[in-house]
Amino acid sequence: MNKLLQSDLSEFESLLEKVKSQGLDYINTIDDRPTSSHQKIPETLGLDKQGLGGRKTLQLFNERFEPLIVSSSGPRFWGYVIGGSTPASIMGDWLASIYDQNPQAIKGTGDISANIELETIQLILDLFDLPKSYVGGFVTGATMSNFTCLAVARQWIGKTAGKDFAKEGITEKIPVLTATPHSSAIKSLALLGMGSNNIVKIKTIEGHKEAISIDDLEAQIKKLNGRPFILISSAGTVNTVDFDDFKAIKKLKETYNFWWHTDAAFGGFAACSNTHKHFLEDWDYSDSITLDCHKWLNVPYESAVFLVKEEHRLLQTESFQNSNAPYLGDPLENFNYLNFLPENSRRLKALPAWFSLRAYGKEGYTSIVENSIGLAQYFGKKIEESHDFKLLAPVRLNNIVFNLKRKPNQNVLDAFLNQLNGSGKVFMTPTFYHDEKAIRASFVNWRTTEKDVDLVCEEMQRIINAI
Structure with missing residues (x-):
């Protein structure tokens, strides 16, 4: 057997413990991890002749790529209809x-x-x-x-x-x-x-x-x-x-x-x-x-x-x-x-x-879905009450489509969304609705709460005031 494979096999429990510890750190701090990355993309490396082994490879990953990882499975990543992973999953x-x-x-x-x-x-x-x-x-x-x-x-x-x-x-x-x-x-x-x-x-x-x-x-x-x-x-x-x-x-x-x-x-x-x-x-x-x-x-x-x-x-x-x-x-x-x-x-x-499905059953998923719908309605109401934003369509389930209330040109809307996503506090996606450029937010993550919506609304207001 290859020496590095043999070494990793003998240290397998220790290696998995390190990965588990790193994974738990990500999950426990997911609310604070940015939803967007401003890290410089590292240059591509060639293949090592002998290899590094598992421990050094984890170290290399953490040095080069871990900082690029955003909280796409977190409570305020509202783009692309991405759900977070439940503990059981x-x-x-x-x-x-x-x-x-x-x-x-x-x-x-x-x-x-x-x-x-x-x-x-x-x-x-x-x-x-x-x-x-x-x-x-x-x-x-x-x-x-x-x-x-x-x-x-x-x-x-x-x-x-x-x-x-x-x-x-x-x-x-x-x-x-x-x-x-x-x-x-x-x-x-x-x-x-x-x-x-x-x-x-x-x-x-x-x-x-x-x-x-x-x-x-x-x-x-x-x-x-x-x-x-x-x-x-x-x-x-x-x-x-x-x-x-x-x-x-x-x-x-x-x-x-x-x-x-x-x-x-x-x-x-x-x-x-x-x-x-x-x-x-x-x-x-x-x-x-x-x-x-x-x-x-x-x-x-x-x-x-x-x-x-x-x-x-x-x-x-x-x-x-x-x-x-x-x-x-x-x-x-x-x-x-x-x-x-x-x-x-x-x-x-x-x-x-x-x-x-076995862990949470029908009631568990009913609560996840009902919570998402409730949060979409809550966010939609915040948009309706705003002096700066407008809903483009009624809130039917879990998605919100909105725009700036004052008639924006494309550059203003792009600037707003780029700054909002660049804040690292939330991520939303651009879309078109009836040939009008707009912003879409989707609620599907089991972690999201009203506090997240309030935080995002405050950030939206700060950015639009600056613009």
Whole structure:
């Protein structure tokens, strides 16, 4: 054995204690760690011939990169819809690395950790009150979840025309109807060969809405003259968390032949709220659903779930099966994630989610979601009462979209946001809402409190007064 490997193995407990101590220091001081970094980016170093060993490598990391690490998992990082990791999810994540499983098969004598994943999917269905008629699995994020669901939708479109797109390739344009899709869904259309520009854009409801106009949707459906299509609906748009009318879409599905995909990356968590779950009525009639766990489930990156109705199991297998691996047997008789999702090699992504769901249960996640919604409303009220800021859309769930009250030019708004983020006390993201440049804040972190909102509002006021 290599001497450095042997040395690290003999000191393994001590090395892990140092990492644990450093990790606890980050967690215990996360409120004070800046949300942005002004550190100089170090020059790239080449590979050492002999290596440094674990202890010196940790020291090198701390010298070169640790100061760059921002509190993106902290209570005032309100950009990109990032959830912080719960204590239990970190436990699961550490063990996922230690056990280093490749969860694929559920039978046999090899790695059968995929059974943990199957159970975790059932816990997620319970959390969202979804029927057991969905097959699900873990992927890296909303992009791959949308990709997986839309790949099965693509195969469904082909089969309606008597073709196998997975084997033969796409031979015709596939109609995709949507109003306010997330960029990851558009990227997925490009990756799947359906074309990111080949969508039929549906009008949104008039006023400050991002939801599909059902009247325009039906008008566009009629123009297809009975041709099957894919509908991408939103359970929480990226800016204002607007929800499409699922009851109306369900009614359309009774008349027209289409694949219904719902992107519920973080808006699906409204199902955990006693006051907001009505937004999701009838979403369980979707053929497929995207959920993002490293958002409101508050587990570490990379973690998302795809859900596809079990009745489409054959189509999913046709889309992803390892056709050149006959030793795997019949993919429908011998379940194996190799045949149900894009990756052949995966870490045990389900374990952090399993730990967190088991640790905190339905009531725990209801409290996380309700707290986030309450804080969004609190911040929204502060914006409404301000003399300097204005809300651009009503607070529907957990996102705030706002602007400066005085008519700003782009430079003033950019200067304000750059100074705000540069303060290191909070991080928000720029966005566009109805062609107007704006700022978006998203509440999903289990640590955030009203004190954090008050601190941010004070900083916003200080900066706008200076400008």
